[in-house]
């Protein structure tokens with residue numbers, strides 16, 4: 001006669017758990033009841049490969065979206081995953097045209113009833129700009145999570161698979177809805193508006209220096225912090241529908257001995273906006289201010305931001321913005337200010353109206 005000891009019973013129950021989980025997620029029609037997540041891949045280090053192990057050098061975008069999905073078999077416990085390769089680039093090559101293409105793909109995917117959220121794999125170099133752009137033009141409250149990695153897929157201790165897993169865990173979490181575009185790296189969840197890349201090589205490169213992180217992950221568990229204060233996604237006035245280009249906006253980095261030649265040249269080239277990554281609180285040399293004042297008179301929108309990496313660049317502190325016709329970036333660094341100014345210029349050329357956007361978004 002066979003007997004079942006308490007310990008073997010426990011073992012049998014544990015062994016049955018995966019089967020039970022599968023039964024739970026398959027409904028009567030045989031369709032999975034797990035959330036449906038679309039992964040849009042754009043390249044980056046997360047898809048990068050070294051020529052040989054231990055190489056510091058690698059080629060971004062060597063693996064395609066299916067490779068990324070197949071590298072993390074446990075994703076199937078979190079969601080039904082579909083993938084799409086949008087572009088295959090290192091994010092240093094990101095440009096306005098790809099942003100418009102990507103934003104349209106994100107909106108199209110989120111409009112589908114069989115898509116509950118979107119993950120975008122992307123290089124970390126320009127992740128902050130892409131995520132902020134999408135944060136302003138995505139017309140849905142469904143979760144959008146951007147995921148990258150600092151180590152290529154072939155590296156020892158590659159961080160991409162864990163980031164992808166946690167990204168899907170975030171995108172399928174009920175708390176992600178309505179938070180705007182999120183960025184997941186190194187077990188940290190950031191708001192697109194708040195992040196900046198602060199270190200060229202380390203895993204904890206992303207920081208949200210002004211308002212802090214959106215939350216944390218721990219082996220797929222998700223912990224949320226305060227919601228984002230600024231307006232985003234379905235509550236913005238911006239849209240990429242029917243748009244095939246963005247107004248040209250250039251950034252100039254302020255420094256000791258800054259001249260105005262390049263500012264004058266940009267105006268001659270017909271730029272619609274100039275963002276200054278100013279010293280301190282958005283300052284620059286007197287001669288650069290003179291150049292920008294002339295640019296304003298010729299109809300160019302001028303935004304002052306700070307090269308310090310955090311803090312507020314406010315109006316009328318050391319420079320009289322009211323008199324000069326300048327716009328203050330408030331909390332945005334130069335690369336984020338460029339994104340908002342480009343989108344703002346699709347709506348208005350009025351300085352006061354543009355300034356208002358920097359308080360709102």
Ligand code: GLU
Pocket residue numbers: 043044045046060089090091092122123124125126148149150151
């Ligand atoms: N240049 C690469 C990129 O942005 C490296 C950064 C990364 O992906 O981590 O695509």
